[in-house]
Amino acid sequence: MRKKRIAFFDFTSCEGCQLQVANLGEVLLDVLDIVDVVMFREVMSEKTEDYDIAVVEGSITTPHDVERIKEIRKKAKVLIAFGSCAAIGGINGMKNNFDLDEIKKYVYGKNAGYFETIKTSALDQVVKVDYYVYGCPIYPPDFLKVLKHAIQDIPYTTKDVAVCAECKLNENECMYDKGIACLGPVTKGGCNSWCINSGNICYGCRGMVKEPVKNGCMEVLNKYNIPVEWITSKFNMYNKTLESEDKK
Amino acid sequence: MEQYVVLNKNDFDDFIDILAKLQKLVAPVKRGEKNYAFDEVTSSSEIALKYIPTILPPKKYFLPQNETLVEYNKKQNKREGTLYSEPLTIFGVHTCDLAGIQCLNIVFSDRPMDANYNLRKKKILVIGLECNEYCDEYASCALMHNQYPNGGYDLFFTELENKFIIHVNTLSGEELIKKMGMIKPASEEDMKGLEQLRIKKRKIFKPEIDISYSNLHPLFEKSFNNDVWNDIGNRCLSCTNCTNVCPTCYCYDMGYDTDLDMNSGSLIRKWDSCQSRPFATVAGGESFRPERAARQRHRYMRKFNYAFDKYNRYFCTGCGRCSRTCMAKINLKETINTLIKTVKAEK
Numbered sequence: 321m322r323k324k325r326i327a328f329f330d331f332t333s334c335e336g337c338q339l340q341v342a343n344l345g346e347v348l349l350d351v352l353d354i355v356d357v358v359m360f361r362e363v364m365s366e367k368t369e370d371y372d373i374a375v376v377e378g379s380i381t382t383p384h385d386v387e388r389i390k391e392i393r394k395k396a397k398v399l400i401a402f403g404s405c406a407a408i409g410g411i412n413g414m415k416n417n418f419d420l421d422e423i424k425k426y427v428y429g430k431n432a433g434y435f436e437t438i439k440t441s442a443l444d445q446v447v448k449v450d451y452y453v454y455g456c457p458i459y460p461p462d463f464l465k466v467l468k469h470a471i472q473d474i475p476y477t478t479k480d481v482a483v484c485a486e487c488k489l490n491e492n493e494c495m496y497d498k499g500i501a502c503l504g505p506v507t508k509g510g511c512n513s514w515c516i517n518s519g520n521i522c523y524g525c526r527g528m529v530k531e532p533v534k535n536g537c538m539e540v541l542n543k544y545n546i547p548v549e550w551i552t553s554k555f556n557m558y559n560k561t562l563e564s565e566d567k568k
Numbered sequence: 569m570e571q572y573v574v575l576n577k578n579d580f581d582d583f584i585d586i587l588a589k590l591q592k593l594v595a596p597v598k599r600g601e602k603n604y605a606f607d608e609v610t611s612s613s614e615i616a617l618k619y620i621p622t623i624l625p626p627k628k629y630f631l632p633q634n635e636t637l638v639e640y641n642k643k644q645n646k647r648e649g650t651l652y653s654e655p656l657t658i659f660g661v662h663t664c665d666l667a668g669i670q671c672l673n674i675v676f677s678d679r680p681m682d683a684n685y686n687l688r689k690k691k692i693l694v695i696g697l698e699c700n701e702y703c704d705e706y707a708s709c710a711l712m713h714n715q716y717p718n719g720g721y722d723l724f725f726t727e728l729e730n731k732f733i734i735h736v737n738t739l740s741g742e743e744l745i746k747k748m749g750m751i752k753p754a755s756e757e758d759m760k761g762l763e764q765l766r767i768k769k770r771k772i773f774k775p776e777i778d779i780s781y782s783n784l785h786p787l788f789e790k791s792f793n794n795d796v797w798n799d800i801g802n803r804c805l806s807c808t809n810c811t812n813v814c815p816t817c818y819c820y821d822m823g824y825d826t827d828l829d830m831n832s833g834s835l836i837r838k839w840d841s842c843q844s845r846p847f848a849t850v851a852g853g854e855s856f857r858p859e860r861a862a863r864q865r866h867r868y869m870r871k872f873n874y875a876f877d878k879y880n881r882y883f884c885t886g887c888g889r890c891s892r893t894c895m896a897k898i899n900l901k902e903t904i905n906t907l908i909k910t911v912k913a914e915k
Contacts, residue, residue, distance in 0.1 A: 350828035468826050481844045484807035488893070489633050489839065491623040493600030496895050505805045505895060529806075531845065533860070536805045540895045 327359035327371035331378030337403035404456035408527035409561020456525035487513035501550040506532040572754035579750035584612035591655040620703040625815035638835035664887035666720040668815025696724035706888030710773040801861025808841035810890035
């Protein structure tokens with residue numbers, strides 16, 4: 321069997337998720353045994369138009385992005401939305417909090433006219449996506465799992481269970497017990513509660529579970545005396561893009 | 569060998585030092601403000617003798633969260649069952665958690681017997697520790713008849729003023745005691761002290777809810793269509809905390825994990841929770857329990873109704889973990905009280 325040819329692309333993002341791949345360490349050698357990396361700007365100069373799997377980082381934020389991602393989709397047999405920006409819009413979605421013209425002026429000043437901008441989209445709001453790797457940055461073991469599934473052409477679903485589940489299994493002290501707002505209860509797990517294990521809160525970078533309960537959450541906040549703004553401001557950081565419209 | 573022996577508190581440090589050198593030792597340690605967890609210790613100073621139930625019960629040592637059951641290699645056409653376990657001593661298990669381990673023992677020795685669980689269990693030495701007072705307001709151990717030791721341990725420690733009275737319950741426990749030079753037989757006076765403590769406890773530990781032990785099962789049998797489940801369902805976040813921390817929840821999921829060579833791999837067993845939607849979702853996307861109310865009802869029924877039918881035993885130990893950990897403050901004692909009120913009113 322021919323090794324699958326894998327190419328990395330980036331749109332609006334920090335390329336930190338690709339760095340996570342470059343930083344895989346020894347495991348990277350095992351990855352290279354099973355795939356041919358044919359394009360990866362972060363670590364190599366070669367370029368090609370011939371690839372099987374497109375690993376795409378970043379969100380769609382300009383008309384040019386739309387054209388480019390459509391081209392990539394045409395050439396790739398498999399498309400993986402890689403990291404929060406690609407999978408759920410991520411922090412680029414904060415732009416959607418503002419009027420587009422206003423925010424363009426705020427960023428580019430008098431040169432705003434030279435730049436075209438559109439509302440931030442996750443990849444699947446523009447093209448069909450086959451696999452998702454969530455997280456900001458991606459959780460490396462999660463990426464390896466998705467990659468193995470993609471190579472074998474078998475579907476992969478991130479289990480629709482909150483971060484709390486894994487957090488409890490790691491026996492972390494609950495942030496709410498400390499009076500700190502945390503997005504764990506409404507955020508899709510699979511990261512092994514990475515942040516909370518290290519003493520941080522969950523910022524919801526993996527997107528929301530399918531059925532977050534609004535009423536229940538409001539009641540929890542009331543009980544712990546946590547203002548709802550603490551939650552909404554954190555929520556808007558990663559989850560603004562998919563808020564108003566459903567995924568395609 | 570005497571059935572009851574005594575360890576002076578002055579010798580406790582030495583006892584733990586020796587215990588930790590014999591084999592891996594885990595005990596409750598402080599984890600954050602009001603949380604405790606079972607973790608590896610090497611000296612008595614790390615152990616929290618006064619602790620409220622740990623975040624996860626000791627079931628994590630009997631039924632690991634991620635357990636490799638089978639390893640395979642396609643090229644070599646090999647597929648072998650595996651068991652990863654090591655000799656382990658768990659010190660300081662409260663009576664509620666001993667009851668939890670007993671429940672798991674029943675389930676996993678039932679046919680088809682779970683070989684991995686039972687082989688692992690054989691390597692675990694359990695040392696219980698009596699609660700002289702209530703841990704907190706969430707516990708309902710007296711209602712569930714678990715405030716006193718009722719088997720399920722090798723040794724059982726009861727703290728008196730300046731000593732521990734130790735009940736030796738098994739041969740392994742007896743062998744361990746023989747290795748501890750500082751342990752003396754219990755005198756009549758010691759036994760009196762133990763008796764007095766138990767009498768004192770009778771005044772402290774009283775059924776936390778006004779219902780008899782035997783009436784719990786009929787109560788839940790009549791509660792299937794009760795409104796309380798909708799109320800709980802509206803508040804539940806499906807975070808799955810209640811089942812993960814439960815000492816008797818044992819449901820698991822299994823899945824293959826291929827290694828990066830795409831040739832070898834393993835079959836892995838993981839804890840699962842009936843509170844998540846995927847749990848009862850089948851091929852085609854249909855779910856048997858799509859509503860949170862139905863999922864919460866299922867959890868309660870598994871503790872007080874179905875398990876009783878099957879094993880003639882409640883699968884609630886009264887440890888209070890589910891209520892303690894619930895962010896939405898879904899409280900077991902409140903639920904049962906509501907059921908008592910509403911089921912009576914229905915008559």
